[in-house]
Amino acid sequence: MTEPRQQSAKEFNEAEAIERAKHGDAHAFQALYDKHKRRVYSLCLRMTANTAEAEDLAQEAFLQLYRKIATFRGESAFSTWLHRLSVNVVLMHLRKKSLPVVSLEETTQSTEDESPKKDFGAKDVMLAGSIDRMHLRRAVDSLPPGYKMIFVLHDVEGYEHNEIAKIVGCSIGNSKSQLHKARMKLRDLLKADRAVKAGRSKAG
Amino acid sequence: MNCVELQHSLAEVEDASTAEQRAHLRTCPSCAALVKELNLIASAAGDLREADEPSPRVWNNIEATLREEGLIRPAPRHIPSSFGARWGTFGWLVPAAAMLLLSFGIYLHQQSTKPTNIIARQAPTYAPNVATADLNDEELLQEIADNSPAMKTQFEENLRQVNESIRDTQGWVRESPNDAEARHSLMDAYQQKSMLFEMAMDHTLP
Structure with missing residues (x-):
């Protein structure tokens, strides 16, 4: 591309850009990219916690999108289609890395460990006040991918459960259930983190 | 509960x-x-939520890959906007009129430069084809410089854009010989060039 980027992201509406992209218009491809790149990249970055990997995955997601764009008929929202592709690319990547990817079904089955704790009223560390961004990020990074995906889509990226259900390919109930479990898990992780910190300061 | x-x-x-x-x-x-x-x-x-965006290398890689895979096609360049304003809503008449006028212009030009051959020759008929792109631009530019020097810069720029358009669309046709849109764009580009020649000759003929 030799033209300035601002010019490339000119005033296409999305439907027009999609139609032009189907005919191989480079400006239309770039306009679609410019519109959606942040959200796709953010999702990839939160899921991988690695900028280089996130960029590679965002690139792969957009390439897959553009290769298939001629088949887009507008039955679903374009952004939903794109994010479904992105989620698939990310999950595929995690599988290739042989990380313990928890399937959606697995994560919704209750286990003894995940059952509601009856002792949460015990004298434990409270998450009072604000939560430090760095600690929260670290805790999110350590979530199992199944939980993490739903948490990132809902609480970080702001998707509704019905959108997540379409993007991830699960039921709305499943999405809600996983989100709750993800938050509970994060609460445990953050509390453990605070407890360690409190122990250190006492020892010091 | x-x-x-x-x-x-x-x-x-x-x-x-x-x-x-x-x-x-x-x-x-x-x-x-x-x-x-x-x-x-x-x-x-x-x-x-990340406020940052991916580095420019991501789009550069995407674009390079799309070009390699032929998913991005060269966009046909449009004729300078002043042309559109000039011809207004009757733009569809332009190619036909340009061809007629160009044929007539070439005929007159030949008459003025080679009077001894008039009888022996018939007026050439013009049809847009690949050879149009090979008309001698330099000679025409020289004629414009001699007869209408004020137009030379503008005409030179218009000619450059039209030739670029022809090259782009020729490449597109080579890549996708069965693509009707590509062939149509190439014909458009040739017609634009013929119109440009007609306009130039209109100003340069005595």
């Missing part, structure tokens, strides 16, 4: 807004603290 039931119910109604949930929370400080903490986590999560 007891504590366990409340925890289960939070998956479905996360803001604990049902009457049952609220009733339990009023009497259970532990569950109230739990709900507060979960809400705190949810609200803090928005801060994790």
